[in-house]
Amino acid sequence: MLYAFELSGEHESLPVFEIFACLDVEELEYSEYAHFDQCLVVDISENNKEVINKLDSVSNRLAMSHSILKVAGICDTDFDDIIKTTENLNINKHITPEQTYAVRVNKVKHYTSINGEQLEKKVGGCIYRKGNEKSYRVNLRNPDIEFRLILTDKCIMGSVVAKVDRSCFEDRAPHKRPFFYPGVLMPRTARTVVNLSKVKSGETLFDPFCGTAGILMETGLVGINCIGLEVQYKIMAGACMNLDDLNLDYSLLMGDACRLPFVDESMDAIVTDPPYGKSALIKAESMNYLYAMSFKEMYRVLKKGKYAVIVTGNPVRELVKDAGFVLHKEHHQRVHRSLTRVISVLYKK
CATH class of the missing domain: 3.30.2130.30 (VC0802-like)
Incomplete structure (x- = not known):
């Protein structure tokens, strides 16, 4: 049919x-x-x-x-x-x-x-x-x-x-949330990247750069267990406010994405939007170090046969390959004249 x-x-x-x-x-x-x-x-x-x-x-x-x-x-x-x-x-x-x-x-x-x-x-x-x-x-x-x-x-x-009820995404626009921070993914894009990971109900999705929890919000709303990691306390507190506003169950930790506090192969999916501006260097030694080490950690904690979806400002093909991932698909999303997001769908054999 x-x-x-x-x-x-x-x-x-x-x-x-x-x-x-x-x-x-x-x-x-x-x-x-x-x-x-x-x-x-x-x-x-x-x-x-x-x-x-x-x-x-x-x-x-x-x-x-x-x-x-x-x-x-x-x-x-x-x-x-x-x-x-x-x-x-x-x-x-x-x-x-x-x-x-x-x-x-x-x-x-x-x-x-x-x-x-x-x-x-x-x-x-x-x-x-x-x-x-x-x-x-x-x-x-x-x-x-x-x-x-x-x-x-x-x-x-x-x-x-x-x-499809598309109006509900407008209700969750970043500026309407209890805690707002500029430069985040819009809800429809956040939901789409969650879906690209093929995570199923009852499984666990992890975001090692959770920020204000835009990805985790869309994850929780479709019945997926969500865990987030954030390096800055103020941003993590704001993420809690946003998730609590939707009455979602979640787990948030403060920590370094280059040193994840999880055992090997413990996550069913990873979806994240790492920082790709000057703010990325608040804690990291360099952008290359941040990406290289965090990608290796993501590969370590992701289960075999599962997917990771990473949103970046430029292609990261060599870095994800060095981490061990297979690049399954790459999408380019133009945001404005100076920014085109690269959405990399990665697979762990």
């Missing part, structure tokens, strides 16, 4: 690999079917009810997607072709008698000049005529089923099986 993920479009590769990571966490068997502009279609081969439950769990973790659709059809982004495809749909796989529905159109960029409101009415009429007078009733305010058409380089139509 095909399922489509409506992507946020805020980054070229991060939304796609976040989805792959979350599907892996739920142990779904899938393959990439097609990748359109701001829409990823995957083929999932499992029992339908079980898939829907797992996709609901996936939606609760995702940060860089809007919704998940059970695909009904894919066609050219042409008005007549869309209507013809709708008329040929087996609608029973998406709606049952007596359920209400609404049709919504999302136009991505400038791929088409189709009038979205007119298309919604026309497709809605096609669905209505597939039933009888007592079935498939329209309810624009509170429908049981939402049919969604994503108009990108193709038209992907389907029924929404899950939505």
Whole structure:
């Protein structure tokens, strides 16, 4: 069965690999079917009810997607072709008698000049005529089923099986927290890097440069045990304030990321955003020393077969290789003119 993920479009590769990571966490068997502009279609081969439950769990973790659709059809982004495809749909796989529905159109960029409101009415009429007078009733305010058409380089139509609550990330914006410190990851990025680690519920994620706890906040909110380390007392106290504000369970320690107080292979995942400005030199001998030694320590405490995700200001390929990691994937995220973050996904064999 095909399922489509409506992507946020805020980054070229991060939304796609976040989805792959979350599907892996739920142990779904899938393959990439097609990748359109701001829409990823995957083929999932499992029992339908079980898939829907797992996709609901996936939606609760995702940060860089809007919704998940059970695909009904894919066609050219042409008005007549869309209507013809709708008329040929087996609608029973998406709606049952007596359920209400609404049709919504999302136009991505400038791929088409189709009038979205007119298309919604026309497709809605096609669905209505597939039933009888007592079935498939329209309810624009509170429908049981939402049919969604994503108009990108193709038209992907389907029924929404899950939505991502992106507004909650805005509620956790850094300036709204009890303790604010500039230069931290925004909540959606923090959640995404947590997801890239493929950490599962009940496992433990460790952040050796936890700062004000932005990564730990997103970790705790998805049911993951979180441990943080911070070298400055003032920042650690602020991290406690932020975590307590969300009523999360956590463990925070003061210490040096170059000398971690943990036994070998004790962590299920490591996700961190080390300092990469002048502030990094408050305690460290040099930036190179800080990174080299902390990466080796991260490798030591991470379990075999697990992932670490490190956010830096420049590529750190040689340093992570020297530490023992395999570079699984590297993403570049432009923040502003003078800063492009490098998100390195690392694997420990």
